[in-house]
Amino acid sequence: MVISFLLTLGCGKDSPQNGPANESIALVESHDKPLREVSKEAFVKSKEIEAIGQDSDKKSPIEETSKEKITEEKKASQSNEEAKKKEVQKSAKKRKPSKRPQITFDSIVHHLPTITRGETFAHEFKFKNTGDAPLSILLAVPSCGCTLPSYPFLDIPPDSSGVIGLEYNSVGKHGRQEAEITITANTRPKETMLTMVFDVEEPEEESKVKKDTLSN
Numbered sequence: 001m002v003i004s005f006l007l008t009l010g011c012g013k014d015s016p017q018n019g020p021a022n023e024s025i026a027l028v029e030s031h032d033k034p035l036r037e038v039s040k041e042a043f044v045k046s047k048e049i050e051a052i053g054q055d056s057d058k059k060s061p062i063e064e065t066s067k068e069k070i071t072e073e074k075k076a077s078q079s080n081e082e083a084k085k086k087e088v089q090k091s092a093k094k095r096k097p098s099k100r101p102q103i104t105f106d107s108i109v110h111h112l113p114t115i116t117r118g119e120t121f122a123h124e125f126k127f128k129n130t131g132d133a134p135l136s137i138l139l140a141v142p143s144c145g146c147t148l149p150s151y152p153f154l155d156i157p158p159d160s161s162g163v164i165g166l167e168y169n170s171v172g173k174h175g176r177q178e179a180e181i182t183i184t185a186n187t188r189p190k191e192t193m194l195t196m197v198f199d200v201e202e203p204e205e206e207s208k209v210k211k212d213t214l215s216n
């Protein structure tokens with residue numbers, strides 16, 4: 001506004017009388033020039049800052065390529081996992097269930113009547129191979145030395161039967177007795193326990209002697 005006012009004062013007059021007015025205009029313009037220069041510099045700097053911000057938003061080619069590589073690697077890993085799953089499924093379908101034997105006893109516990117001490121008796125535990133592979137009896141271990149087991153040494157084919165023998169000596173025994181045999185075979189589970197339960201009583205002669213000694 002100061003510039004326009006001073007310009008109106010000296011407009012259309014070139015006489016020397018207007019010299020002070022021209023000097024005033026020149027002075028005002030000289031003071032206003034630094035302001036214009038500063039405003040230009042600020043404008044240029046603002047544009048530069050805006051350009052820098054735009055450039056920062058843009059992704060560099062290196063970043064773009066690295067991201068593309070990561071996505072490609074993920075896709076490749078996913079495809080590999082899917083291929084592995086398909087292979088596992090195919091192999092599972094191709095696999096046939098393994099054949100196994102199965103031993104099935106008529107009874108694993110046998111109750112005997114009361115026996116007299118000193119007697120020896122035998123019993124047979126009958127079994128059948130109910131599996132689809134040959135059955136092998138590997139071992140038969142008794143619980144004490146008074147029990148003697150016997151078992152087949154040859155394999156038992158599927159749907160075939162066999163026996164586990166047990167012989168017991170009651171010498172020196174008295175009262176309730178349990179004779180056990182642990183059978184080990186190529187089955188699952190590997191071990192099967194067979195048990196005989198019985199009572200052992202004293203002979204009549206010994207019982208009479210005891211009664212006579214007690215009465216005397």
